[in-house]
Amino acid sequence: MKIVATVNAAWNLVNFRMGVLRALIAQGDEVVAIAPEDAGSRARLAEAGIRLAALPMDSAGLSPARDLALLAGFRSLLARERPAAMLGYTIKPNVYGSLAARSLGIPTLNNISGLGTGFMREGLLNRVVRGLYRVGLNGAHTVFFQNEDDRAQFVALRLVRPQQTVLLPGSGIDLDRFAAAPPNDPSGDDPAYPLRFLLVARMLWDKGVGEYVEAARMVKADYPHVRFGLLGGLGAENRTAIPAATVEQWVREGVVDYHPAVDDVRRPMAGADVIVLPSYREGTSRVLLEASALGRPMITTDVPGCRDVVEDGVAGLLARVKDAGSLADAMRRMIRLAPAARHAMGRSARARVERDYAEQRVIDIYLERIGMAVGSRAVS
Numbered sequence: 001m002k003i004v005a006t007v008n009a010a011w012n013l014v015n016f017r018m019g020v021l022r023a024l025i026a027q028g029d030e031v032v033a034i035a036p037e038d039a040g041s042r043a044r045l046a047e048a049g050i051r052l053a054a055l056p057m058d059s060a061g062l063s064p065a066r067d068l069a070l071l072a073g074f075r076s077l078l079a080r081e082r083p084a085a086m087l088g089y090t091i092k093p094n095v096y097g098s099l100a101a102r103s104l105g106i107p108t109l110n111n112i113s114g115l116g117t118g119f120m121r122e123g124l125l126n127r128v129v130r131g132l133y134r135v136g137l138n139g140a141h142t143v144f145f146q147n148e149d150d151r152a153q154f155v156a157l158r159l160v161r162p163q164q165t166v167l168l169p170g171s172g173i174d175l176d177r178f179a180a181a182p183p184n185d186p187s188g189d190d191p192a193y194p195l196r197f198l199l200v201a202r203m204l205w206d207k208g209v210g211e212y213v214e215a216a217r218m219v220k221a222d223y224p225h226v227r228f229g230l231l232g233g234l235g236a237e238n239r240t241a242i243p244a245a246t247v248e249q250w251v252r253e254g255v256v257d258y259h260p261a262v263d264d265v266r267r268p269m270a271g272a273d274v275i276v277l278p279s280y281r282e283g284t285s286r287v288l289l290e291a292s293a294l295g296r297p298m299i300t301t302d303v304p305g306c307r308d309v310v311e312d313g314v315a316g317l318l319a320r321v322k323d324a325g326s327l328a329d330a331m332r333r334m335i336r337l338a339p340a341a342r343h344a345m346g347r348s349a350r351a352r353v354e355r356d357y358a359e360q361r362v363i364d365i366y367l368e369r370i371g372m373a374v375g376s377r378a379v380s
Helices: 010-026 041-047 064-081 091-103 116-120 124-137 148-156 209-222 244-253 266-270 286-294 324-336 339-356 359-379
Strands: 002-006 030-035 051-054 085-089 108-112 142-145 165-167 196-200 227-231 257-259 274-277 298-301 316-319
Touching: 002 010, 002 064, 010 030, 010 041, 010 085, 010 359, 030 064, 030 091, 041 051, 064 091, 085 091, 085 359, 091 108, 091 124, 108 148, 108 359, 142 148, 142 359, 148 165, 196 209, 196 266, 196 286, 209 227, 209 324, 227 266, 244 257, 266 286, 274 286, 274 324, 286 298, 286 339, 298 324, 316 324
Parallel strands: 002 030, 002 085, 030 051, 085 108, 108 142, 142 165, 196 227, 196 274, 227 257, 274 298, 298 316
Antiparallel strands: none
């Protein structure tokens, strides 16, 4: 059968969804991606046997005219492809793709991988986003959530019905590809072996990047040899995107080192001693799953999608959200730990993802629910 997967950026499928899509291909299904085209993604999808049907999307815009055009574009593509089911990721595909699919009798399986900027701030945008979700998800066969907090909030707001919902262990992690890396061995006090912290995320304020930089300033006052890195893309289409000039100023100040986004994060993450993600909220943080699989201790915030992965004092440390002082305290605690204690945290993190977050669990749930959705369509 033919399955369509749609998302607001093709790289999202390449980086986060390939396990499920390859499993569909392995069982003989045809997979078509609907997403805006970006450099390199068409070729990488084609290598996996996935055809890209390019559809431009204004992922951060609120123009009714552009959104109506997107809805029409989805309906045209889905009417041409006639898939057995549609997998939706990110808000606009989940809303407009689902509306188009419903009009054609195509069952949808939608993934709420995080609540996003519009959901986290009260006001008009929040109300608009809720209304769009309520309309878009109304007829979904399955709505996947990556943590119980998000699922409960959607149910309480009556955006979904409880029987539609299924909880996933994030997007899962390929434990063979992200094999445990040998730990580094800085002393924590010797300037010749500076402890290296690394934040891996798109450069967005909502990822806690501002708090990370401010905490780094505080910690450097006591531990000037400690290094703080930023790894991630600039220029995201997001209302909380950090200007490139701001990042350049932080680098000139000497408080952080900046590294652009890379296709393969394993080497830079393994080269760090502690992975930091002070995010305001996640679905289930992919970065924290990757850090865990690599066996790196972590510092993150006590929020949904982060605390689910990192048990405080076991696989890392938790800090208060939007609180640079709390984050700095956690960094100082990590610096003062003996290397053996940090390494033990890394081993605990690896054991946790092996137990709870293996990618095959996600694949099995998806395949089961897709089969149910296609079967329900046949019955109806």
